[in-house]
Structures are given as structure tokens and as C-alpha cells.
Amino acid sequence: MKTIVVNGPCRLQGEVTVSGAKNAAVAILPATLLVNGKCHLENVPNISDIRAYIQILESLGSKIEYITDNELIIDNSNIKTTKAPYDLTSKFRASYYLLGALLGRFGTAQISLPGGCNIGARPIDQHIRAFEALGSNVIVKHGNVYANSKGLKAAPIFFDVVTVGATINAILAATLAEGVTVIENCAKEPHVVDVANFLNSVGAKIKGAGTDVIRVTGVKALKQTSSYAVIPDQIEAGTFMVAAAATRGDVLIKNCIPRHLEPITAKLTQSGAIVEEFEDSIRVSMDSRPSPVNIKTLPYPGFPTDMQPQFATYLALSTGSSMIVENIWESRFQYTAELIKMGAKISYHDRTAMITGVSELYGSPVTSLDLRAGAAMIIAGLMANGYTEIQDIKHIERGYENIVEKFKQLGADISYSESEE
Ligand code: EPZ
DSSP states (O other): EEEEEEEEEEEEEEEEEBBOHHHHHHHHHHHHHGGGSSSEEOOOOOOOHHHHHHHHHHHHHEEEEEEEETEEEOOTOOOOOOOOOHHTTTTTGGGGHHHHHHHHHHHHEEEOOOOOOSSSSSOOOOHHHHHTTTEEEEEETTTTEEEEESSSSOOEOOOSOOOOOHHHHHHHHHTSSSSSEESSSSOOOOHHOOOOHHHHHOOOOEOTTTTTEEOOOOOOOOOOOOEEEEEBBBHHHHHHHHHHHHOOEEEESSSSOOOGGHHHHHHHHTTTTTEEOOSSSSEEOOOOOOOOOEEOOOOOOOGGGGGGHHHHHHHSSSEEEEEEEEOTTOOOOTHHHHHHHHOOOEEEEEEEEEEEEOOOOOEEEEEOOOOHHHHHHHHHHSSSSSSEEEEEEEHHHOOOOTTHHHHHHOOEEEEEEOOOO
16 A cells, blocks of 8 residues: 655745646547647646546557657547547546547547546536537436537537536537537636647637637648647646645745636735745745635636645634635535544535634544545645655545655655555
């Protein structure tokens, strides 16, 4: 069993460089399927979700050439099947992008119902409705999703909820469809914009990404790309920002886009941290316990749900009571039980958590219940007195590249530990 052991407390200090965005890369990799040729991608994070995606693409017939750990060429000129293997696609959520991409280029796709972090019900009804609007027949049966069409045609799409996945999937399916597809009530997350930018770089005609109305003018075919660099990871940057403040440290976070981090900057500032923004880096410093702040998670540009566990952990040592309302996922407070083991005072009911700041956390064995909860456990370990051993770290490795090395570089006493069980 591999675990992460943190010996706290620790004051983080120095510089760290953020990797490419997981949630952009897991959409851009399948988006390359729309190109009958080669795509050259840079700043792709070397994380297990990406390695899993590469395996899926290879099983379909993609040829992948790694130039470095973060740069690759994907050749999709010889796709042999549009049926993705059940055991690979059922493991993670982003496999749903195969539907939009394969359907868009080949008119047929089959994947398992997507899995992913256990943070609440994760329906795909909005994805299916978008495909159906564009003229596809979609059947969900025996744990699989089957989509077929005799040629997609543009249609108006209006989402009932703001959804990142369905917005990107509708763009993927509409890129090669005949006519102009107008998609309304779209998600505005940076990774939605990045996928549209990538597709436009290979000849797609997508306008409005980053606003709530996106117009996709179908083109007949896409062309090969010279090179496209994935944006920096907003949530990894936010995780280091919060970790810096939580350890009363001083950290320069490089390769990030400060505009994407504004909701986190606003809440950190409100809690007493000093945040300085530069062109492509951000510095966070803090020298006291945080003041309590209230947070509501919302679609971008609101406070991201994917930063909620890390921020709640930071507030565990605040000087008062904070309230967090989780509006996106229905069960994203399960990790609070782990923080309580470490001495935190947190209670929650339904989608609202109350955090009463304490003066000390103590190290304890804890479990990483999902990706962001796992990052929160590392921050808690850095804040606590004594040893914190984090189990189930496979969740953390899904989305953070070299996280142990990066924290070590900032002065943390953190390492992997391996035992028989
Ligand atoms: C993406 O998930 C991210 N994953 C999640 O990040 C992130 O938490 C989420 O967006 C919100 O920002 C990837 O990009 C791979 P949604 P996604 O569709 O696309 C409801 C992480 O830690 N909904 O925007 O699956 C849904 O139940 C992960 O990196 C429907 O009702 O999320 C939720 O309440 C965890 N029907 C809301 O919309 C649908 O068909 C937003 O979900 C689709 C979604």
C-alpha cells in the first residue's frame, strides 16, 4: 500500500510551477479524434487520468508519440473502432467526451456509463439531450451508452443546468455537424474556452466560448495542428495558493493565469492573506490565523467546487465560524469526517457545512476520499502537529502532477511510504 506521509506543521516557502490543466487536457485529448491526422499537444499534465485516456485512445487506434512527459503527438488518421473498452471508460468521468468526439467524426460511439470521484449523483442527461438535438439516437443499456446518427445537423441547444461536460460535449458533436449550432446556458470555465481554442486552432468555427452562448458553425473537416499548449491548471494553482496561506507561508505560484483565480484570490484576501498578481504568476503570503469567511460554490466565475475541500481545511484553523454552501455536488462534504479526526470542528447538513475554527490540528491517519479531498488532506497534514498518513492516494495522483515533489520543493516534510498492507 502506497501512502503519503506529512510531518507537520510546516511553513511553505519558495516557488512552484503549475502543470497543464487536467480538466482541459481530458477534453482536448478526445477532441483530437475529430482530426483525421496528427495533433501536437504541449503542457499536457503527466497524471494518471491522462495516462488512462492515452490507453483508451490507443485502444481505438490512435498512435501516440511522447516527445517529453508533457508533450505528445496524437495521430488519429487510422481509428479502427468507435467502441471504447468498458473497463477503461467506466473508471473516470471524462470518458464521456469520447461520445461527442466519436459521434462528431464517425456518427457512432459506445462507452460505459462514466465513473469518477464519489461526490454525488453525476447524471449525463444534458449530454444526451444535446446529442439527440443534433440528430443522434442515444440508448443507455446494461451500463453502456450507445450513440448513433446518420449525419449530425445543427440545432438549438439549451441546457437546463450549467454543465461543463455537456457544454464541451455539445461543442465536440457540433464541430463537424452541418449548419450553425447555438448552445445556450453554457458553462464558462477556462477549460471550456481552452477546448474551443484548441478546436479553432485546427480549423473549427466556434465563437462565444467563455460566455453563456456559444455558436458552432459546422465545418467539413479539421486540419493537423502545428502545436497547441494546454492552459495551466486553475485548481492546482488554487491548491498551492490555499496551502501557502494555510501554512502561514510565502509562495510564488508560477505558470498560472491570475484572472482564472479571482474567486480564490477574493476569499483568501477576505480571510487576511496577501495575494499579489503578476502576469503569469501569483504570490500568496500570510502570517496569522485566517479570519472566518463564508463561501458558496458556483459555476465559473463563481467560487469553484473543486477548491471547496482545500478552502474548508484552511478555515479549520480560523479565528471564528465560517459557512460553506456546496451548490454543485450533493455529497462533497464526506472528507470533513477525516478533518474531524485531526481535531477540526465541522458539522454539515445537506449542502451546508459550518466550520468553527480551532487553534490546533493534530496529525492522524486519514483517507483521500476523492481527488480534491485528497489535496485537502495534504494541506491539513501541513497545518497539523505531528504525522499525517494519507491513504488511497490514487485519487490524488489522478489529477496532481508530482505533488509530493512540488510540496517538498516548498520545504514540506512530505514523502511517499510503501508497506505490504
Ligand atoms: C467537471 O465535471 C469537472 N470534471 C469536475 O471536476 C468539476 O467539479 C465540475 O465540472 C464542476 O466544475 C471534469 O472536467 C472532468 P458538470 P462535470 O457537468 O463536467 C449537473 C475535479 O475534481 N448535471 O459541470 O461532470 C451535475 O449533477 C472534478 O477535477 C446534470 O444534472 O460537471 C452537477 O450538479 C470533480 N446533468 C452540475 O450539473 C448532466 O447531464 C455540474 O456538473 C450533467 C451535469
